[in-house]
Amino acid sequence: xxxxxxxxxxxxxxxxxxxxxxxxxxxxxxxxxxxxxxxxxxxxxxxxxxxxxxxxxxxxxxxxxxxxxxxxxxxxxxxxxxxxxxxxxxxxxxxxxxxxxxxxxxxxxxxxxxxxxxxxxxxxxxxxxxxxxxxxxxxxxxxxxxxxxxxxxx
Amino acid sequence: xxxxxxxxxxxxxxxxxxxxxxxxxxxxxxxxxxxxxxxxxxxxxxxxxxxxxxxxxxxxxxxxxxxxxxxxxxxxxxxxxxxxxxxxxxxxxxxxxxxxxxxxxxxxxxxxxxxxxxxxxxxxxxxxxxxxxxxxxxxxxxxxxxxxxxxxxxxxxxxxxxxxxxxxxxxxxxxxxxxxxxxxxxxxxxxxxxxxxxxxxxxxxxxxxxxxxxxxxxxxxxxxxxxxxxxxxxxxxxxxxxxxxxxxxxxxxxxxxxxxxxxxxxxxxxx
Ligand SMILES: Cc1cc2nc3c(=O)[nH]c(=O)nc-3n(C[C@H](O)[C@H](O)[C@H](O)COP(=O)(O)OP(=O)(O)OC[C@H]3O[C@@H](n4cnc5c(N)ncnc54)[C@H](O)[C@@H]3O)c2cc1C
Ligand code: FES
Ligand code: FES
Numbered sequence: 001x002x003x004x005x006x007x008x009x010x011x012x013x014x015x016x017x018x019x020x021x022x023x024x025x026x027x028x029x030x031x032x033x034x035x036x037x038x039x040x041x042x043x044x045x046x047x048x049x050x051x052x053x054x055x056x057x058x059x060x061x062x063x064x065x066x067x068x069x070x071x072x073x074x075x076x077x078x079x080x081x082x083x084x085x086x087x088x089x090x091x092x093x094x095x096x097x098x099x100x101x102x103x104x105x106x107x108x109x110x111x112x113x114x115x116x117x118x119x120x121x122x123x124x125x126x127x128x129x130x131x132x133x134x135x136x137x138x139x140x141x142x143x144x145x146x147x148x149x150x151x152x153x154x
Numbered sequence: 155x156x157x158x159x160x161x162x163x164x165x166x167x168x169x170x171x172x173x174x175x176x177x178x179x180x181x182x183x184x185x186x187x188x189x190x191x192x193x194x195x196x197x198x199x200x201x202x203x204x205x206x207x208x209x210x211x212x213x214x215x216x217x218x219x220x221x222x223x224x225x226x227x228x229x230x231x232x233x234x235x236x237x238x239x240x241x242x243x244x245x246x247x248x249x250x251x252x253x254x255x256x257x258x259x260x261x262x263x264x265x266x267x268x269x270x271x272x273x274x275x276x277x278x279x280x281x282x283x284x285x286x287x288x289x290x291x292x293x294x295x296x297x298x299x300x301x302x303x304x305x306x307x308x309x310x311x312x313x314x315x316x317x318x319x320x321x322x323x324x325x326x327x328x329x330x331x332x333x334x335x336x337x338x339x340x341x342x343x344x345x346x347x348x349x350x351x352x353x354x355x356x357x358x359x360x361x362x363x364x365x366x367x368x369x370x371x372x373x374x375x376x377x378x379x380x381x382x383x384x385x386x387x388x389x390x391x392x393x394x395x396x397x398x399x400x401x402x403x404x405x406x407x408x409x410x411x412x413x414x415x416x417x418x419x420x421x422x423x424x425x
Contacts, residue, residue, distance in 0.1 A: 017158075018160060018161035019156060041191070041250065042254075053226065054252055056254055059187045061201070064183075123252070124252050126248075
C-alpha cells in the first residue's frame with residue numbers, strides 16, 4: 001500500500017506493508033536521526049512529531065500516518081543544535097543516543113507550555129530514558145534553554 | 155511482532171462495525187500500542203483513527219469522551235482538568251511518557267478491561283457509562299464484570315458531572331512503570347466510592363469500606379479502621395511486581411493518603 005505524508009515540510013509517498021511501523025519506514029528512507037532503541041514504546045529515542053504531537057514512531061503503524069504531517073529532528077536542525085549545545089554545556093550529551101528523542105520532547109514541551117515549572121519539565125521528559133547521564137543535568141540544560149527563549153520573547 | 159495482511163481505516167463507526175462483523179480474523183486498532191507488544195496474526199486490521207471517534211464533548215450534565223481520544227488529550231483537556239480534582243489526568247500521568255500517552259486510547263483501554271489499568275480504576279469511582287455501538291449504553295461497573303456479550307466497538311465513555319471530590323493514588327517501582335497497586339476514591343456528601351486496581355487483577359470497588367465510611371467524620375481511629383477493612387475485603391494476588399502480602403500493606407497506605415487528601419479538600423470547601 002502507499003501512504004502520502006508531509007515530512008519536514010515536503011510531501012512524499014512511501015510504499016509500505018500494512019504491518020510496517022513508522023520508525024522502520026522513516027529510517028529506511030534516510031531519516032536516520034530517528035533512533036531505534038527498545039522498539040516497544042518505553043525508551044523514547046524514536047520520538048517524532050505527528051500532526052504536531054510528540055509520539056513514539058516505534059509504536060505507530062506506518063499506515064496510520066497516511067495524510068499526516070511528520071517532523072523528525074532532521075526538520076528542526078537549527079533548534080536541535082541550539083538545545084544540543086545546552087545539553088553539551090551541562091555535560092549531559094555523552095554517547096548521545098538519547099539526544100534526538102529528548103530534543104524532540106523538549107520542543108514539544110515548549111509548544112505546549114511556554115514557561116514550564118521543574119515538575120512540568122520532568123513530566124514531559126519522563127518518557128525519554130538516558131543510560132549515560134543523570135537527569136538533573138538535563139533539567140538544568142532545559143531550564144537554561146527555556147530561560148533564554150523567555151528572555152528573547154521579552 | 156504482530157503481522158497484518160490487510161489494513162483499512164474506515165471513515166465512520168458504522169463502516170467499521172460492518173467490517174468487524176463480516177470478517178472473522180479481523181482486529182480493531184485503537185492506538186495500537188498494546189497490540190504492538192504482542193504477536194497477533196491479523197488478517198484484516200480495522201483502524202479506528204479516521205472514524206471520527208477522537209473528541210471530548212462537554213455537555214450540561216456529562217462529559218462524553220470518544221473511543222479514539224488519547225490519554226494525552228485527556229491530560230490537556232481544560233474542562234476535564236477542572237472536575238474531580240483532575241482525577242483523570244492524574245490517573246494517566248504516570249503511564250510511560252507523554253509520547254506514549256499521545257497514542258494510547260480510551261477505547262482500547264476500557265474495552266480490554268486490563269487488570270493493570272490506572273484510568274479504569276479512576277473511572278470506577280465516577281458515574282461512568284460505556285457506549286457500545288451495537289449494545290448501547292451500559293454502566294462501566296457492569297461492563298467490567300461481564301465484558302461485551304458480542305463483538306462490538308466501544309464508541310465512547312460517558313461520565314456524569316456529579317461534583318464529587320476525588321483522589322488517585324498509585325505505588326510504582328519507578329515513574330513510568332506499571333503500578334504495583336492503584337486506588338481511586340471519590341466523595342460527595344459523606345458518601346464514598348473507592349476502587350482498587352492492579353491487584354494485579356482488574357479494578358474493583360471496596361464496597362465494605364465504602365459502607366463503613368458513609369457519613370463518618372474522618373478521625374484518626376476511623377482512618378485506621380477503614381484501612382483494616384479494605385485490606386481484609388480486597389482480594390490481592392502476587393506477580394513479579396509485588397506479593398499479595400505487600401499489596402495488602404500498600405493498599406492501606408494508599409487509602410489513608412486518599413482519605414487525607416479528600417479530607418483536606420472538604421475542609422477547604424467548608425472554609
Ligand atoms: C509500554 C506500555 C506501557 C504501559 N503502561 C501502562 C500503565 O502503567 N498503566 C496503564 O493503565 N496502562 C499502561 N499501558 C496500557 C495503555 O495505557 C493502553 O491501555 C493500551 O495500550 C491499550 O490502548 P491502545 O489504544 O494502545 O489499544 P490497542 O493496542 O489499539 O488495542 C488493544 C485492544 O483493544 C481493542 N480495541 C481498541 N479500540 C477498541 C474499541 N474502540 N472498541 C473495541 N475494541 C477496541 C483492540 O482490538 C485490541 O484487542 C501501557 C502500554 C504500553 C504499550
Ligand atoms: S524505540 Fe521507540 S520507545 Fe524505544
Ligand atoms: S547520553 Fe547516552 S543514553 Fe543519553
